[in-house]
Amino acid sequence: MLIAGAYAVDLVLTDLRGPVSAGAEVWADGLDMVPGGAFTLAMGLHRLGRQAVWAADFGTDVFSREVLAAARQEGMDEAGFRHHPRPVRNVTVALSNAKDRAMIAHEDPVTARPLAELIDTFRPSVVMLPFLQFGPDATDALEMAARHGARVFMDCQDHPGHIGMDDVRKALGQVDVFAPNESEALRVTGAGTVEEALSLLCELVPTVVIKRGPAGAVAATNGLRTAQASLAVPVVDTTGAGDCFNVGFVHRWIDGSPLNDCLAAGVACGAAAVTGPGSRNALYAPELTTWLTRLPH
Template sequence: MTGPTSAPWVAVVGDNTVDRYLADSTVEYSGGNAFNVAVQLARLGVPVRYFGAVADDPDARIIERGLAVNGIPADDLAVLPGETAVTVIRLLPGGDRVFEREDFGVTADYYPDPAALEAIASADWVHLGMLPRASELRAELARRGSGTVSQDCAVAAGLDHLDVAFLSAGEGADAAALAAATAAEGVPLVVVTRGAEGALGFDGESTWVQQAVPTTVVDTTGAGDSFIAGFIARRVGGGGVADALAGGAAHAAETCTHPAGWPHPPETTVPTPNPTTPTTEETR
């Protein structure tokens, strides 16, 4: 268990994928909803562990390298029989992307084993990305008395035992109505992203509105994941909702300026894992 003076740390649970772009067959990127959030948190200096699954295949090496170059140990990757997830992406003019094909592979079968559950429950904040058994995990975390639990509700179902719900309304949607309906289900804080129209936060009483940060759009892949990471980073750092929304908007805008969900280095240099990232022993 981390000591009382240790920095708050985040457990990110869920999907990963190898992103392949139709227009560029020379580069294979590591990504996925949960994976991108974990990487972006690490890049923001937040101690983080990523819990997900890969197969024993060449694509798994791409996921492992993505963790390594961002200082996240691969110790919490489960290896399951099957294939590592792959997403084929086509970029549109202006940077919007279309998922031509999504093969979820072993991520569709992943659920944390007992040792992983123990570690996840000890985190100060747990974020769930795409996870087929998300409701089951939230219930288990509630039973164990875990810290704050958030979820990307665009890719994982259920609202019970949830502290922060991240929703995507898109431009032109009634984000306030969506937030109010979600809060009425018992979620203490609802965050709704609206693309170029910014984001909104609602806690059942107060509403916060955040404008989108102007940016040069190269690729919108991972912008929503980066918003979530920016928001969580500010919150675990002690910031309020308005500050967290601003952090999310700024980080999402930065992500739009480069290909893929995080800025992949051109070389394969792998640094030593982030010393602020809690190890398995430290969280027991």
């Protein structure tokens, strides 16, 4: 499996004492620094026993060192790592409460290895893309994936693009699973409801998953729709929940499990994630089995 995406260090401020507004100082009772970004996908899959190559860039800065140390502590594969003799800082400050979070990010510029080159080098059976990619380079890479028989799972994140754009429609037509969250699905499609967004995306993508936070998730494939409710858990931070959902879903999807089983694994992993800061509470395989028994049916 290939994961192509930058690391991030999440500085997570929790238990805010009031709403955040311009010109006002707000105190947070909790502070954690945890690796995030595409690290969460690679680490989460590794914890579930999956072999994954994570293509990422690191520099001489403290944030790169923090994530490298975490990756090595987890025992993750370093074959896709590149090291630069300068800072490569990727930092997200998350202001998190029990319902949602606001994020401010900084990223030092670095030219990532072309996705097509990565696919040709590592020949993965599955490619995980953490954000919406489109345009000529993405098209070439997705064609390369198809030639090598690789399946593609694509998240959306807060990246520009909508299905009125030809390049976006073409890219979505080349992936196997597209998994935006609810607000992203509405924005990308221009739909007014989740059901409408699901229908519009299903015209382009074989399998569509829409993450709905505490409401669980819905999905559709080949005309079959299914939904999975989440469970009530104490929420500490929602920053890594979507990525952890993706990990659980893909963990079952690559084995050919039914869509409802994939959705259940995703919801379980996402629910577990919000009980701690960032991706710290990403599940191991035995823990996933336990969490699945707690889901509503």
